[in-house]
Amino acid sequence: MSPLASFIRRFFQFCCSLAVTRTIAMMGTATEFYRSQIGGTSVINYCYTDMPWRLLVKDISYFFVYAWALPWVLMPLRPYGSDELDELYPNWRNLFCILVHFVLVILQLAFLLVLPVAIFFPIWTVAGGVSAFMLVNWALCKLLNGTEVTFRSDEKYAKELPEHANEQWVFLNGVAVGEHWMKNNLNRLALTFGRPVLGIHNRTSGILFDVLECLIQRNFTYATGDVRLCFRILREVLYDPSKSKVIFILHSQGGIEGGLVLDWLLQETPQDLLAKLEVYTFGNAANHFNNPHRHAISQSLSQSDPQAAMNTLVRESSFATPTSSPVETGDGSRTHEPPPPLSQESSMTSWRTFSAAKDRAIGHVEHYAHTTDFVALWGVLHFATNKMGSPQLPRFLGRLFNRSTCAGGHQFNQHYLDGMFPLRRDPATGKFIGADDDNPFMEEIIKVGEEGAAMDNTREAFDISYAGTHGFGSGEITTPVEVYDVTSKKTTRRDVQVKELSRLWRYRNGRSPPRPLAEGGVMRTATT
Known part of the structure; x- marks a missing residue:
């Protein structure tokens, strides 16, 4: 089917879905769970190791295939589950950011439309016009980005506690995030998980230019300055003997940049240090995610x-x-x-x-996505769930939670964290006091995602996924738990909820997952 025909079909499905949105809301939501790919086989008939220009053409064609979901980059506009921490909450700081981005979109769109006719003008005129535009664009973006390249969450949202002294939490943001929204993302994470969070700022150049940067980064594997900074900081933390756990959280374009950072770390970092690392992504825009078996x-x-x-x-x-x-x-x-x-030294x-x-290089990888999020459809959902085309291509590794909900947008705080990790308030003061244990998403019954017969035996067993969340040998349930599998028609033994498979959920409000089985050396976490 051609991309145009596929787009028409998807758009028709989208229009039909609007008529039943109320029914969906009444019936509740659903979450598909895709077990981590094992590796050694492929997903589709091309991958990030292909020729860059072929990848670019594929990306542009699938942009139109998934274009029906573009409204969900911003939708729904309400509710504001985190109040002023939400990106679209109507306060003055947010409205200022939205206004600057609106001006940038208009200017950048006009620039891109005029640029092809520049060949008819003298080169000095073109050079002067482009320089003037880039200066204006830089100045407007400076209003959003500020001067810092790293940020930390405010202490009022989470203080450094002795029991978390061995941990380092790092966040890498997505498209269109300036200083204000970056701080809100960090504070929302700190409030949810009860730890201070270090932010590495992927600065915005305006929405359209950020999207172009995404295409260059993921198709030409080009490492921009923030990718290089992130690699240096993560490497330093991994080599820090006082840190035994590094939590790396990525959103949107941050998934592309974080994937490049992981590629570099896998190339030259000792694997016992990589075992410290746990990676969690939301609305991941990457076209690959590496985490090979070690044997x-x-x-x-x-x-x-x-x-x-x-x-x-x-x-x-x-x-x-x-x-x-x-x-x-x-x-x-x-x-x-x-x-x-062999010797006194080796003894x-x-x-x-x-x-x-759990014999993986990186300790643990988990992805969260919405079925209506355009960026997730264009990224993780396309590359992690498609049928295989050749047995030689790399995989998109890590377990995946794919949630179907009419409230499934792309914004990090307002859509992902508010929907998947909602906050609770103090009944007396009305202030937020951490993650809400009464969480509809975590209570949802999962079903194993349908992948087609071509994906048989390419994903880890459900037993491994389930036991991995509980730490392997932690003393909790390690026996097989059967659920309904749409590919094998397996009979349900008992229902399994999202919270039983989500390792990130176990970090809420300062808690920690159970300690895994280990003897000496570096503590290994579940690698499913």
């Missing part, structure tokens, strides 16, 4: 025998990788025994033990 046998077991993958223990030294084969243990499970020490090696089912 081929772990990938093979996760695909062919999930229970064996959960029961097989991998033991490794920080100096050398053992090469022995799996051996049978007394209870029927298998474990990797380390080779005997002092620190060994770490973890399940083969």
